[in-house]
Amino acid sequence: MNSAVMPSGRSPLVAGLALLLAVLTSGCRADDVSINVEGTRTSSPGAEGTLKAASLAEAIEYVRKDGKERTTPVTYRINLPAEAQILGQPLAISGPEPPAGSRIIIRGAPGGTRISGATFVQNHLKLSRSRDGRYEYALPFSELPGETAQKLLRKLSTISPRQLMVRVNGKTRLQSTRWPNSGFLPVVEIAGDPRSSTATMAFADLPDGVRRSPDLWIGGYLTDSYLFVNARALAVDSKGVLTDRNRLRADGKPPERVYFYNLATFAQCNSFFYDASARTLNFCSEEPIETLEVPVLDTLLAVSGFHNLTVRDVVFELAIETAVTVRDSVAINFSDVIVQLAGADGIAYTNSSDSRIDHASIRAVGRRGAWLSGGDRASLTPGRISIEDSSIQDFSLIYRTFAPAVQMDGVGMSVRRSVIFNGPQFGILYSGNDHVIEDNLLAQLLTEAGDSGFIYSARDFTSQGTVIRRNVLLGTGGRYFNDARGIYLDEFSSGNLVTDNVIVGIPYGILMNGGKDNKLLSNLFILSSPSIWGAALGYASWWQVWRNDHIQVPGGLSVRNLYSLPVDKEPWTSRYPEIAGYKHSDLLRPERNLIEGNRFMGAGSITAFDGDIPTAEVRNNSAVVYRGSLQLLERMRNWIAPSQLDETLALVSSELDRHGLTEHIPLRAPDRAGAQLPGDRFATLSEFK
Incomplete structure (x- = not known):
């Protein structure tokens, strides 16, 4: 019998008959099937009826075949062992599906089961030098198994070597060699x-x-x-x-x-480079290499055209491209998962709906932490994909820009109660309609890029209905921060509600570059100046070179959706009453923007005119002079560690109390944001700053 999927503890024939008899005698109701992947402890009640599989891929294949034969809903529970699952190829879950109402639950061991796309190559290393706490090695591809060598050669011919998330001794991520060791240099x-x-x-x-x-x-x-x-x-x-x-x-x-x-020399250790002519990877480690993991798979899990899958207590790690992809699917959920060391995105949903990521830790990824895309803009049908109670840190390690912690497209996405920390540019980038961004903490962003925002949207008059509320934005660690914005409604972003946010130490707290029907209400700005800036971008003389690119009908970047979506029909006219008149208005002129009830502590200001052009109506805003200590100012100038977030928030809160500004959202990190896996051990990043 080729398949290793069988009831535990019995021969295949006897076990199969016993399981069939159990089904028949229970009224033909086999609605819960458990499959233990090899290595799983089977101490739970009812283990006699549990199936066994040699691998996760085999368990998924069993579900696919078994589901085709069933006519009533069934729940498949795939239980993983504590041992890491080293994949030979990406896991694929796609149709045909089990009967409607069925679901699959993949659950890791209590401490979290690792699903890895890497191969261990330490046995093929050649030690080339060892001195002064530096150990240098070469990995000749000729020493690797043929298939592994070919995979790496193909990938390295098309990608940056930086996309290889190489891990040493289970804890240290090696960086690509670079010069200078930190920062940048100018071109003469x-x-x-x-x-x-x-x-x-x-x-x-x-x-x-x-x-x-x-x-x-x-x-x-x-x-x-x-x-x-x-x-x-x-x-x-x-x-x-x-x-x-x-x-x-x-x-x-x-x-x-x-x-x-990718310099062919080690200016700093804990690094590597690729030599294409010699076909070698070369490594420098500060300690002898006992284990060396090099990713060989692009993706770890690919879900396509599927319904009702939940993955829990799993660590996805070491992929060359995006770790987890979900396409054309419904109700694909991830709970208490870690996604780390992926060369591109952590988790990416496209054209999907009714799905959730909760209590996830996404970190050390090359591009976006999560991409949420679903729903239908023409009908304003929501996709209802959310990321909640999660943490995303050290993202955009490779792509650096336009690679946010979370990107949202389509209709009805949400980011709630999450911590977004330490990235070179955007925390959240969105387009589309009716998204919700609430109760999040965003800190130490825009550490490198300019003309960008912690939260950013642009170039679409029709991207309306998004609510940004009760978020805390902390502007620590901004070396290139003079050009930073907190909430950036750029290039005619319209129809946003921005309310009850706390923005600390960010030069432009909220910036509107044109746009209509934005409401900025009851936000609190601390040491952020200018606090609110409304510009008539379309009238700026320096911007006219781009005017046709943006405004030319019907294909300009900022108007193409206005002329392609049914904005003058239901449900658009009910949802956004003003938008039907946009085509007949001066699109370059800001209209019906409202700045009301905002408060400022320390150097607050509002700019609501651009020359003679009003950009917003201003009502009932107030300010107090900052009379606090220099401690908060110093803290905002410097980099902080994740462990210092609570202390920094407490420092901000104490200054607000001192100034009598006691009515504001609680200044604390979201409770239990991120995965709660006791076996979690994070790879050291060894960043060169």
């Missing part, structure tokens, strides 16, 4: 024939380690402060670094913030 000039497709970036000085690296990559803000680029260096010589000219500014202005990575 752009050299070369302007008519050429390539250009040379010249620098004041390049060390030999850069010049002698044949597989060098460039990372940096090559055109704008809000857009990070990863690009291969085409060549390196005494003049500088050659790159594609189309990656640089058309006006020839040299980039101010650039660094190099």
Whole structure:
């Protein structure tokens, strides 16, 4: 018998007959099927009727086949062992489905079961140097199993080496080698024939380690402060670094913030580089390598066209691309899960609905923590996908920009009672309708990118109905913070309700760049100046070069949905009464924006005119002079650790009490945000700052 799925403790034939007899004698009601993946303890009552599977993939395949034969709803419970599940290929769950009303529950061991897309390669390492607490190794692909070597070669021919989340000794994530070790360096000039497709970036000085690296990559803000680029260096010589000219500014202005990575030298340890010509990965560790995990799978779990799946007590880790993908599915839920060490997104939903992520810890991912996309904008049918009571930290490690902790598209997504911490740009990026962002703590964001917001939306007059309320935004650690915004309603974002938020230490607390029908009500600003800025972006002289790109009918970036969605029909006209008149109005002029009941402590201000153009109506706002200590000011200037969040919030709260501002939302981190797995151990990030 090829399949290892069988009732535990019996021969296949006897066990099968016994299970069938049990079903028949119980009134043909087999509505709960338990499957223990090999290694699972079977001490629970009723274990005699429990099936066994050699692997999680085999258990899923059993469910697929068994579900096709059933005519009544069934619950499949797949129980995982404590031992890590090392995947040979991504887990795929798709149709055909069991009968309507059925569900699958995949549950890890009490301490959490790890599902990994990596392979252990320490037995193939060659120690090349060992001295002064540094251990350098080479991993020749010729020493690896053929299939593993081919997977890595194929991926490394198309992706940045940084997407390999390499882990040493089960705890330390190795970074791609880089120079400088932290921060950026400016380009002195752009050299070369302007008519050429390539250009040379010249620098004041390049060390030999850069010049002698044949597989060098460039990372940096090559055109704008809000857009990070990863690009291969085409060549390196005494003049500088050659790159594609189309990656640089058309006006020839040299980039101010650039660094190099995948250097063929170890300027710092706990790092690695890829040598394409030698076909080796090379590592430096501060301790001898006993285990070395290198991801070989793009994805760990792919759900497509499915209903009713719940995953609990699981750690998804070590994927080259997105760890978990959900497409065209309904009621796909993740509870008490950890997602970490993924080269792209943590969890991504597309064209799905009625799903939830709760008590999740998503961390150390290359792009977005979670992408929530579902519902239908034409009919305003909500998708109802949420992330709740979760924590997302150290995200956007590779892509750096337009890779938020949470991205929401479509209709009816929500982020509630979650902590978003330590990212280079946005915390939440949204488009679409009727989203809810409430009771969250967002801290230490925009640590690198400019012209960006903790919460950001732009370029769509029809993205209306979103509510942003009772969130706390903490502006710690902002080295490049002069260009930061708290809640950024950019480029004609309209129809938002922003209420009862607390914004601390962010230069532009709320910024509206044009737009209509926004309401900014009862927010509290602390040491955030200017606090509220309303601009008539469309009338700015410097912006006119982009006017046609945005406003030209019918395909301009900011108006294409206005002219393609049925905004003059139900349910749009009832939901957003003003929007039907937008086409007949001056779209560039801000209208019906309201700033009311906001309070300011320390250097608060409201800008509600842009020249002679009113941008908002202002009512009943008030301010108090800051008379507190310098302790809060110093805290906001510096980086903090996650363990310092409660202390920082208490410091803010004490200053508010001192100034008589006692009516505000509780200043504390959401209770039990993140996974509650006692076996959790987080990989050290070893960030080079």
